[in-house]
Amino acid sequence: MRFRLKITLCMVWLLALAFGIGGSLLVTLNFSGNLEQAAETAISSYRMVLSTLQIVDETSPEPDYSNLTEALSQMSAQGMAGWSAIRLGSEQKDGSFDYLYEENPDAVDLSAAAVPQGSQGNVTVARDGHGGRHIRISASLSAANGTLYLDQCYNISALYVQRDGQLRIYRWVFLAVIAVGGVLCWAMAYWLTKPLSALSAASKRFAAGDLSYRAPVTGDDEVGALTEDFNAMAEKLQQNIAAIRDAAARQEDFMGNFAHEMKNPMTAIIGYAELIRSQTLTEAEQMDAANYIFSEGKRLESLSLKLLDILVLKKKEVELVPAKPAQIVGSMVRHLERVYAEQGIVLQCRCEDGECLMEPDLIRSLLVNLLDNARKAMDKGGNIYIVSQMTPDGCAIRILDTGRGIPEEEIDHITEAFYRVDKSRSRAQGGVGLGLALCNEIVRLHKGSLKFESRVGNGTCVTVVLRGGAA
Numbered sequence: 001m002r003f004r005l006k007i008t009l010c011m012v013w014l015l016a017l018a019f020g021i022g023g024s025l026l027v028t029l030n031f032s033g034n035l036e037q038a039a040e041t042a043i044s045s046y047r048m049v050l051s052t053l054q055i056v057d058e059t060s061p062e063p064d065y066s067n068l069t070e071a072l073s074q075m076s077a078q079g080m081a082g083w084s085a086i087r088l089g090s091e092q093k094d095g096s097f098d099y100l101y102e103e104n105p106d107a108v109d110l111s112a113a114a115v116p117q118g119s120q121g122n123v124t125v126a127r128d129g130h131g132g133r134h135i136r137i138s139a140s141l142s143a144a145n146g147t148l149y150l151d152q153c154y155n156i157s158a159l160y161v162q163r164d165g166q167l168r169i170y171r172w173v174f175l176a177v178i179a180v181g182g183v184l185c186w187a188m189a190y191w192l193t194k195p196l197s198a199l200s201a202a203s204k205r206f207a208a209g210d211l212s213y214r215a216p217v218t219g220d221d222e223v224g225a226l227t228e229d230f231n232a233m234a235e236k237l238q239q240n241i242a243a244i245r246d247a248a249a250r251q252e253d254f255m256g257n258f259a260h261e262m263k264n265p266m267t268a269i270i271g272y273a274e275l276i277r278s279q280t281l282t283e284a285e286q287m288d289a290a291n292y293i294f295s296e297g298k299r300l301e302s303l304s305l306k307l308l309d310i311l312v313l314k315k316k317e318v319e320l321v322p323a324k325p326a327q328i329v330g331s332m333v334r335h336l337e338r339v340y341a342e343q344g345i346v347l348q349c350r351c352e353d354g355e356c357l358m359e360p361d362l363i364r365s366l367l368v369n370l371l372d373n374a375r376k377a378m379d380k381g382g383n384i385y386i387v388s389q390m391t392p393d394g395c396a397i398r399i400l401d402t403g404r405g406i407p408e409e410e411i412d413h414i415t416e417a418f419y420r421v422d423k424s425r426s427r428a429q430g431g432v433g434l435g436l437a438l439c440n441e442i443v444r445l446h447k448g449s450l451k452f453e454s455r456v457g458n459g460t461c462v463t464v465v466l467r468g469g470a471a
Contacts, residue, residue, distance in 0.1 A: 003193055003196070004186075004189045004190060004193045005189075007185075007188075007189035007192065007193065008182065008185045008186045008189045011181075011185035011188070011189065012178065012181060012182045012185050015177070015178065015181045015185070016174075016178055019174060019177055019178075019181075020174065023170050023173070023174060024170075027163065027166050027167060027170055030163075030166070031159065031162075031163040031166075034159050034162070034163075035156065035159055038135065038154070038156045038159060039123060039135055041154075042123075042135045042137060042152075042154040042156075043123065043137065045082055045083070045152075045154065046137045046139070046150075046152050049072075049075065049083075049086075049150070049152065050139060050141060050150060052071060052075070053068050053071060053072070053088075053141055053148075053150070054141065054142070056068055056071045057141075057143045065088075065090075065100050065143065065148070068088065068100065068101070068143070068148075069088070069100055069101040072086065072088060072101050072103075073101075076103055082154065083103075083152045083153060083154055084104060084134055084153045084154060084155040085103060085104040085134070085151075085152070085153040086101070086102070086103045086104075086150070086151065086152050086153070087099055087101070087102045087103075087150075087151045088100045088101040088102075088141075088148060088149070088150050088151075089148065089149055090146055090147065090148050090149070091147070091149065097149070100148070122137070122138055122139075123135060123136070123137050124136050125156075132155065132157040133155075133156050133157045133159070133160050134153040134154060134155055134156060134157075135153065135154045135156055136151065136152070136153045137151070137152050137153075137154075138150070138151045138152075194218070195215075195216075195218045195219070195223045195224070195227060196223060198215050198216055198218070198227075199215045199223075199226065199227055199230055201215075202214065202215035202230065202234075203215075203230070206234055206237075211234070211237070211238040211241060211242075212238070213234075214231045214234060214235075215227045215230055215231060217231070266300070269293050269297065272289040272290075272292055272293050273289075273293060275289055276289055276290070318359045318362065318445050319359070320357035320358055320359055320446070320468045320469065321357065321358070321359070321360070322355050322356070322357060322471035323355065323356070323357075323358050323360045323363070323471075324353070324354070324355050325351065325354070325356065325358070325363075325388045325390070325395045325397065326351030326352060326353055326354070326388055328360060328363055328364060328367070329349050329351050329367065329386055329388050329397065330349060330351060332364065332367050332368070332371070333347055333348070333349045333386065336371065340375060340384070343375065343378075343381060344378075344380065344381025344382070345375060345378055345381050345382055345383070345384060346381075346382075346383045346384070347371075347384050347386075348383070348384070348385050348386070349385070349386040349387070349388075350385075350386070350387050350388075351386075351387070351388040352388060352389045352390050353390075354390035354395070354471075355470075355471035356390065356391075356393075356394045356395050356466065356468060356469065356470055356471050357394070357468040357469040357470070357471055358394070358395075358446060358466055358468050359442075359445070359446070362442045362445065362446075363442070363466075365438065365442065366438075366439050366442045366443070366464065367386075367397075367399075369436065369438060369439050370399050370439060370462055370464070371384065371386075371399065373436065374399060374401035374403060374460070374462075376403075377401055377403025377404050377405070377459075377460065378401065378402070378403045378404075379403075379404065382401060382402035382403060382459075383401070383402045384399065384400070384401045384402075385398075385399070385400040385401075386398070386399050387400075391465070391467075392470065393467045393468075393469055393470060394446070394448065394465070394466040394467045394468050394469060394470070395465075395466050396463065396464065396465045396466070397463075397464045397466070398461060398462065398463050398464075399461070399462045399464075400459065400460070400461045400462075401459045401460055402458075402459045403459050403460060404456065404457065404459075405454045405455050405456040405457055405458055405459055405460055406452065406454040406456070406460055407456055408454075411452045411454065439464075443464060443465075443466070446466040446467065446468045447466075447467040447468060448464065448465045448466040448467050448468075449463075449464075449465045450462070450463075450464055451463040451464075451465075
């Protein structure tokens, strides 16, 4: 059962209960008041008749009761009493009654009237044979020749007819009120639950893939607060899904580029291995094939290690230890100086003494990649300068080269994985574009920054600022 229907049924039930109890109570109280008023009127009329008979009996010289019966006849003829039935009698010695005067004795069963005790009388409601209702009053009357008993009935059937009419009208009014109230309750329930329907529709659209849809906020009540919370949740979920999709897209591109880079060396390795297995090569050719397999294997090894570094370094923090940047840079320069000299490249450094917190192995990997990029940017030799300075929260390292430079529109992309400014030249030199991406991750782990400044034809300056902290 829908919540809207539940609200409607509850409201209609409460309306029916309240109106039913209230209306029934109103009709009952009105009938009780009318009945009480009719009883008081009947008692007053009875007392008047009783008093009249006593006066007549006291003033009349007749030994029988003819004067009393005549008085009753006159009152009935003049319509003074208003009774529907009357009987005046005396009790005989054998316990039977001798009725002196009767009027409409068959209209109401008066034979079962209780013998009253005293002159106050008793009042009961009697039913006649036709379903009518009467107020019956019985009392004793002290006369000169003995005690008389007077029974009177007053017709109150009109009160019951009136009550039955009121009940019929009430039933129709009750049905009309419930019908109209049910429609109004449904409209009110629809208005109250409309924001919930909108929220449900929003959740369905969101589940169907429309992540940008938001439920309209229609008020500042609890439902409005729920809608705002839903929209906040949807916004956060949309951001998370967008981030997941973006990460999946980057991963797909990453793996696609990596598979492309793996294809050529693997094809060459398999091809040369097949030639060696065929044993159709000379000793010199076999050596060349083995050397090629070895060089391509080392290239794949380097590529795999760099890829592993990039993936792993994004998932963990590193422990920084006190180290001397000047010592790391100086050792690197001494190690590479002779190798670079064979290519006509002069490698120089100027370092400031001091210690700061860093991860030495990662910093060496950072310098190797930056120096290797500087080397690849020189076609016919040149100069590479390394300058390190201490800062309050770490150090700054600058690498300057006199190579070909980087176009300005390429600088923002060079730290992306597999991105190469000159793809043909980088491929010929063994580059795959992973070095600077790795450098960017290393700098991030040291809470630092990596900045490139370059002019085409005038070289490049790379500034690395490490903020791991002072030692």
